[in-house]
């Protein structure tokens with residue numbers, strides 16, 4: 001349910017960067033979202049449609065979401081493995097439980113495109 | 118002409134900046150900050166009411182209450198003679214660092230050792246928002262069922278302390294303690310676990326004492 005506030009934040013950040021880069025209307029946004037952030041692509045897209053009416057976007061503006069899998073690294077043996085959906089992290093190599101998350105928590109605007117002012 | 122900007126900015130970047138400001142304020146004033154999270158009704162406010170009675174005789178503590186609306190929880194804490202600031206998110210499902218920073222402005226930081234933040238009742242969203250805290254506590258109550266651990270793993274993975282509340286209701290449910298312990302170990306093997314009944318006051322002293330000793334150790338290492 002925090003997708004709405006995440007989108008509001010994205011609009012703010014895009015607004016600033018568009019001004020700095022002399023962009024008038026944004027046409028494309030590329031967002032990277034790790035699965036472990038619990039931010040759902042569908043809910044993000046819905047929230048984006050709400051904010052799309054703002055001045056900084058062209059009516060045809062599009063949001064692409066690139067989802068990243070959750071990947072863990074075992075602190076005992078160092079092997080990396082992708083996390084099961086239930087996040088019950090057990091190292092498949094050594095059965096170790098002390099693990100660190102190396103991917104899956106991403107939540108950033110990779111890039112955007114727009115028309116020059 | 119079309120311009121392409123490679124941005125790489127996190128949607129949480131500004132929250133993290135505010136969280137850093139909060140950490141700075143806490144360091145400056147030698148304050149330990151705790152973020153308490155759970156689903157709605159797991160017993161956060163009741164736990165605080167009971168624990169504050171004990172905590173306040175040992176350390177100087179204030180509370181920041183997060184709710185979508187109303188000042189009820191802050192009123193309950195104030196009734197214990199504790200300084201409480203109510204934050205209302207007006208619909209938002211989590212506290213963010215900016216709100217907590219604003220609440221800090223209403224507290225006499227130099228007169229405090231510990232600030233307890235009660236987050237909005239929600240097991241998903243608050244996990245993503247760093248408040249600059251030193252310790253994350255998640256509360257789960259018996260009536261919610263032990264499967265909540267695997268259904269909301271991120272919350273339990275990110276916490277350092279776990280409180281199982283409403284332990285008085287254990288005999289009336291099919292809550293599976295063995296399964297809970299197994300799941301907790303695989304999701305977060307370093308989690309410190311306490312069983313409490315905020316209602317009956319069971320286990321309150323044990324976890325409060327542990328919190329006091331964590332706060333004191335932290336203060337010693339900081340000063």
Ligand SMILES: Nc1nc2c(ncn2[C@@H]2O[C@H](COP(=O)(O)OP(=O)(O)OP(=O)(O)O)[C@@H](O)[C@H]2O)c(=O)[nH]1
Nearest residue numbers: 156157158159160161162163238282283314315316
């Ligand atoms: N049986 C039992 N009931 C409890 C216990 N702790 C809290 N309750 C009851 O659970 C209900 C909710 O408690 P609160 O302390 O308001 O829960 P909360 O987590 O602060 O709720 P929100 O702030 O709305 O998210 C109240 O009716 C409490 O009396 C407990 O240990 N045992």
Ligand SMILES: [Mg+2]
Nearest residue numbers: 161162190235
């Ligand atoms: Mg409450």
Ligand SMILES: [Zn+2]
Nearest residue numbers: 074077091094
């Ligand atoms: Zn291993």
